[in-house]
Amino acid sequence: MATPPQAGGLADAVFDHADSDPLRVALARKTADGGWQNVTAGQFRDEVTALAKGLLARGVRFGDRVAIMCPTRYEWTLFDFALWTIGAQSVPLYPTSSAEQVCWMLHDAGVSACVVEHEDHAMTVGSVVNRLPQLRQLWQLDAGALEELLAAGESVEDDLVERHRQAVTPEQPATIIYTSGTTGRPKGCVITHANLIAECDNIVERYEEAFHSKRGDEAATLLFLPLAHVFGRMVEVAAIRGKVKLGHQPRLSAAALLPDLKTFQPTFILAVPYIFEKVYAAARRKAEVEGKLGVFEKAVDVAVRYAEAQEAKAFGTGPGPGAALRVQHQFFEKAVYGKVRAAMGGRVRHAMSGGSGMERRLGLFFAGAGVVIYEGYGLTESTAAVTANPPEQTRFGTVGVPIPGTTVHIADDGEVWLRGGQVFDGYLGDPKSTDAVLRDGWLATGDLGTLDDEGYLTITGRKKEILVTSGGKTVSPVGLEERVRGHPLVAQCIVVGNDRPYVAALVTLDPEAVAHWLTMRGKPELPPGELVRDPDLETEIRRAVVAANTTVSQAESIRTFRILAAQFSEEHGLLTPSLKLKRKAIEQAYAVEVEALYTT
CATH class of the missing domain: 3.30.300.30 (ANL, C-terminal domain)
Structure with a gap:
């Protein structure tokens, strides 16, 4: 279990990493020609500082809330850490949100400024601005907002930024993330610096070995999950804190994603089952077009049986793949499995899946093809993952065991309860809803599940569904x-x-x-x-x-x-x-x- 912080906040990692190793590549930015430009730890610290100064120059103050409404891109991460540097709070909005949804969340959170990507987003906010008396500023990224803020901050002293950063404490809110609203109006989850640090540091400590393609290489991940979602936000913060090279891809579609996976070549990815289903389906269609569907389906069967045998060995219930199965597996390595990995950039050997359930057979196929997917489970109120499959004993079809520092309990009615440092502070301005889910230190998730004899959790549904x-x-x-x-x-x-x-x-x-x-x-x-x-x-x-x-x-x-x-x-x-x-x-x-x- 990672040690909880006694002082400071999320932005400290940016400055600490820059001080200790300023030339280490921390991120990569997508260039206009489709390539990637490396950003060192020192450069990122300087950009965060410059933007923090610009925000201060434009009136953003300690404790203010600033909304970000755009797809997953480098500038979102830059704004997040600049806001956290000066003790402000970010409020993520999905770029597809309707005007009414935007109005509700901006009003509910008392947002004083908003960052959008382009004119359509600006018009969405503008259409409801007369109902948002606290909203004072609107910045549009594609209209030069970042450059304007950097220029505005040139007259601000670095020392002012540093004083703000030193005033941040772990228990202060870092972000207000709104629930998806499947059963009603979205509720704002108050996530503190301590919540995100507990979540991300425990993930990094437990899974650091899996971030790499092979021992000693540079860990890198391409973030394509929406940063408005808690899963994407966890990936962002964990990559920065865990010294994992971070790239951004704005569209969660196979057509847009697969080319960037090939050029960025991540060593580890975090995704929803949809992505892995699409990779599998594309490989299957390609094999059928080439007249090799029978070969592909045989390779799938071999991969599944191979992974099942490895799983049984890990749990002490079997000897592992036999000689004949190993020979079959090796036969399909170049013809099928290597091509599947190449579609994900070629270097991915491990992945994490969440957001919804993954079919056991799909997980077994990928494991047999050389990419082990650690399925996990979490929710906005728990700052993302609370359970995940451990690398040494992955039980496919389950969402794993509690991550370090987390306890999971199944209530008498089958509801999953949990506790840990990543459990949120409550719903913004809604004590009634907060009291309904936080009970004597436990978070009642609303999900139904079972724990097996070895502590692996299986989600069976939602109480309301x-x-x-x-x-x-x-x-x-x-x-x-x-x-x-x-x-x-x-x-x-x-x-x-x-x-x-x-x-x-x-x-x-x-x-x-x-x-x-x-x-x-x-x-x-x-x-x-x-x-x-x-x-x-x-x-x-x-x-x-x-x-x-x-x-x-x-x-x-x-x-x-x-x-x-x-x-x-x-x-x-x-x-x-x-x-x-x-x-x-x-x-x-x-x-x-x-x-x-x-x-x-």
Whole structure:
């Protein structure tokens, strides 16, 4: 367990690292030509100081709150640490937030200044500015805001910045991160300097060895998670504190991400299951186009069996891969596994996954292909991860064991409770909601889970999402949805059945995967409304549903399903910015389709 800080704040690491090794490469900035420009620890300290001076010159004071509304980019990290240097608090906003969401969060947090990326963001804020009397300044990055602030700070003495930094204490708020709002209006989680330090230092101390591709090389990670989300924020701070070279990529899509992975070549990545699913699906499609699908599927089977044998050995329940399996595994190394790793830049050997559950078989495949994914679990209120699989004993299909300094308890009703230095201070200005989740030092997460005999946690659902059929059967939809979503053609799945006679599902399709499927079968492209009625496509999706049903009792199984012509999207209010389903909104938007599941 890392030692809790007795003084200081998050920005101290920037200055300490610059003092001890100013020439060490701390970050890399994306250049206009698609390359990467290294930033040393000394350069980053100087940039943080210069921006901190500019913020002071423009009236930002100790304890002020400044919002940041932009995609993941270098400037976000620069602003975070400059604000923390002068004792101010950052309030992250998703760049896709609506005007009403922006208005609520800026008003609720009492934000005095806001940083946006471009004119569209500025117009979103501007449309509600008359309802935000505390908002005094709006800075637009793509309109020269950073340069203007740096110029404004030239007359400010470095000593003033240093006095502010010395006044920061661990228990002071560092950031207000708003929950995704799946069940109502977002609530502002007060995360202190001590919370982020406890979270990140324990992660770094426990997993430092896994940050490297091989012993002694430079650790590097490409951050593509949204910095408005607590997971992305944890990666940012852990990389700076853990001396991991940090790059930024603004778009969480395989098409944008894969080229940057190849050029940046991280040694370790942190992602959501969606990314690993996309890497796998792309490799599978490529093999099918090349007429090698049979070889690929055999390689997948070998990788899974190889990883299972390694897992059994780690837990003392097996001897490890046998000679014949090792030979098969080596045969597929160059033909399949090496190509999968090359798609992630070539140097990645370890990764961490969170945000939602990962199918056990997918984790086993990647491990067998040479990239061990440590699945973990956490929430905004716990400053990200509270559990994760340990490198020496990874149990695929679980979210691991408590990270150092954390305790996990399962309440009588199956709810996961936890405590540790990373547990937040409470919801901003909402003592009633705070009291509902903080109980005698424990955080009641709202998630349901089980602990096995060796302390590995498995999340089985959320208390508020449990379905109860009209026959009284309780069903946790998450596991079923994840297994259906494991099919290459499926993008999303939502299980319904509350107060209904049986369980059913709505399924959306992955356009890229469907286009490939049509091409490989010589089928013409069809309008979405006709495509979903294709009998061969329906047969494929039925296979996914049948496979998912094998894991539950008959009363819990999906009896019928409907394929939808369009995906659930954030733009239509059906997904949170972190891609979680807004169940009530989806059921309302597709009320006719849901009703048809029970009348046909």
